[in-house]
Amino acid sequence: METVARPLPPLDIVVLDDDADFRQYLEDILKDDGHQVRLCATPDEIWATNAERLPDVVLLDMKMGTVTGEQILDQLRARWPELCVIIITGYPDLDDMRAAFRLRSFDYLTKPFSLSQLREALERAVNTLGLGQSDVERLRERLGQRIKALRAERDWGLKELAAATSISVSQLSSIERGIHLPSLEGLITISRAFHKKPSALLADIDF
Numbered sequence: 001m002e003t004v005a006r007p008l009p010p011l012d013i014v015v016l017d018d019d020a021d022f023r024q025y026l027e028d029i030l031k032d033d034g035h036q037v038r039l040c041a042t043p044d045e046i047w048a049t050n051a052e053r054l055p056d057v058v059l060l061d062m063k064m065g066t067v068t069g070e071q072i073l074d075q076l077r078a079r080w081p082e083l084c085v086i087i088i089t090g091y092p093d094l095d096d097m098r099a100a101f102r103l104r105s106f107d108y109l110t111k112p113f114s115l116s117q118l119r120e121a122l123e124r125a126v127n128t129l130g131l132g133q134s135d136v137e138r139l140r141e142r143l144g145q146r147i148k149a150l151r152a153e154r155d156w157g158l159k160e161l162a163a164a165t166s167i168s169v170s171q172l173s174s175i176e177r178g179i180h181l182p183s184l185e186g187l188i189t190i191s192r193a194f195h196k197k198p199s200a201l202l203a204d205i206d207f
Contacts, residue, residue, distance in 0.1 A: 013036065016058065
């Protein structure tokens with residue numbers, strides 16, 4: 001059966017690039033895809049706009065005149081360690097790439113890149129980091145993945161977990177796929193089946 005790609009959730013994206021035409025190009029194509037876009041021409045502008053509201057993604061030009069992208073990325077990491085930064089550059093350089101990944105940029109795109117390449121980078125960020133999701137959506141997805149992993153560690157099928165929890169196979173399947181959250185009672189029962197406290201299970205998924 002052919003897998004249909006899910007559309008990306010609307011993202012809040014900040015673009016820092018000193019090329020006005022390229023900033024406008026990115027704003028046009030990203031807004032057409034349903035994203036919110038804020039444009040910055042200087043580092044001072046990105047500090048101000050990020051302080052006002054932290055975006056999901058920063059698209060960062062690596063060549064910014066007297067200020068290097070490496071310097072900006074270093075400061076972004078110091079201020080917002082978990083912020084998703086995707087490097088964009090028209091002058092690919094091996095040292096820049098090393099610096100970008102040393103400072104934990106999420107991805108690296110070389111101009112001219114296609115719209116599909118940009119979409120793929122954003123899709124990877126969404127899938128990897130859970131961007132654009134509400135807290136409840138993120139909790140459903142992470143909890144489901146963790147329960148599935150714990151079950152696999154014990155070499156259990158859904159039937160074994162159902163027997164240990166008295167929760168139906170269909171309900172457990174829905175929970176593992178991130179469609180539904182278990183009730184509080186269900187969370188306690190599932191945690192006990194794995195000899196864990198509910199608080200420890202939530203800590204495992206950083207909630």
